[in-house]
Amino acid sequence: MVPLNYYLVLSAMLFAIGTAGVFVRRNLITILLSIEIMLNAVNLTFVAFGRALGSADGQIIVFFVMTVAAAEAAVGLAIVIGLFRHRESLNPDSWTALKW
Amino acid sequence: MAPETLAFYAFGAVAVVASLLVIAQRNPIYSVLLLIASFGALSGLYVLLDAPFVAVIQIIVYAGAIMVLFLFVVMLLNAPHEETEYDERVHPLLRPGPMRFGALLALVLAGELSWALTRSGDSGRFPAGAVASVRAIGRSLFTDYAFPFEVTSILILVAMVGAVLLARREGRG
Numbered sequence: 001m002v003p004l005n006y007y008l009v010l011s012a013m014l015f016a017i018g019t020a021g022v023f024v025r026r027n028l029i030t031i032l033l034s035i036e037i038m039l040n041a042v043n044l045t046f047v048a049f050g051r052a053l054g055s056a057d058g059q060i061i062v063f064f065v066m067t068v069a070a071a072e073a074a075v076g077l078a079i080v081i082g083l084f085r086h087r088e089s090l091n092p093d094s095w096t097a098l099k100w
Numbered sequence: 101m102a103p104e105t106l107a108f109y110a111f112g113a114v115a116v117v118a119s120l121l122v123i124a125q126r127n128p129i130y131s132v133l134l135l136i137a138s139f140g141a142l143s144g145l146y147v148l149l150d151a152p153f154v155a156v157i158q159i160i161v162y163a164g165a166i167m168v169l170f171l172f173v174v175m176l177l178n179a180p181h182e183e184t185e186y187d188e189r190v191h192p193l194l195r196p197g198p199m200r201f202g203a204l205l206a207l208v209l210a211g212e213l214s215w216a217l218t219r220s221g222d223s224g225r226f227p228a229g230a231v232a233s234v235r236a237i238g239r240s241l242f243t244d245y246a247f248p249f250e251v252t253s254i255l256i257l258v259a260m261v262g263a264v265l266l267a268r269r270e271g272r273g
Contacts, residue, residue: 002108016210021123023202056231071259078266
């Protein structure tokens with residue numbers, strides 16, 4: 001059986017990849033996808049810890065995280081569509097009205 | 101090497117490589133499709149962790165519903181390429197200003213996480229008893245977690261109304 005640490009390292013790698021995507025990419029859709037990568041990395045941690053503790057709670061939390069991710073994707077993509085209608089661009093640097 | 105370890109490395113490699121390609125692609129459609137591949141590998145990892153329920157909802161909800169939503173939007177907007185003022189082929193660490201800072205922060209995060217995990221020593225093996233049955237999960241969900249479950253339904257409703265309202269065309273209705 002693969003030890004818990006391996007899953008945690010894998011999850012950390014995925015989370016770092018997602019963070020890098022949010023920081024490096026300049027495309028709203030890719031940024032939302034990177035957020036999904038990070039959510040999935042956390043889900044993997046939850047399931048691995050739940051398995052290590054022999055409890056069902058980890059899997060239930062994953063269920064809730066997925067619900068929140070679905071809501072976030074729906075609202076986020078609606079905002080992206082609205083922004084795109086406004087300025088025909090997906091580059092987040094196109095919107096600086098609230099930038100200090 | 102045990103087949104389970106082999107499967108872990110295979111799924112883990114697919115997940116990491118697909119995720120890396122997601123943030124390396126210039127065309128968002130390929131990013132979405134690669135992310136679906138990454139989610140498939142994660143679903144295999146959930147099977148290895150004795151969590152078949154999570155593995156199945158990972159495929160059905162994430163790959164099936166959320167990613168299709170993303171694909172819809174990518175195709176609807178029809179703006180495949182990232183328009184930028186810098187050369188896309190330049191490595192992120194060599195790009196100017198805040199982007200270099202961001203890439204550096206991500207690298208620091210990766211280093212920090214691996215440092216913390218290697219210092220923690222051997223985490224030991226998983227215990228024998230795993231909660232794998234959907235029956236146990238469902239019972240816990242509808243008794244101990246009944247209130248969060250109901251709150252979730254309100255969240256979904258709010259998200260649905262919000263998405264419809266935000267994506268509505270201006271000046272009508």
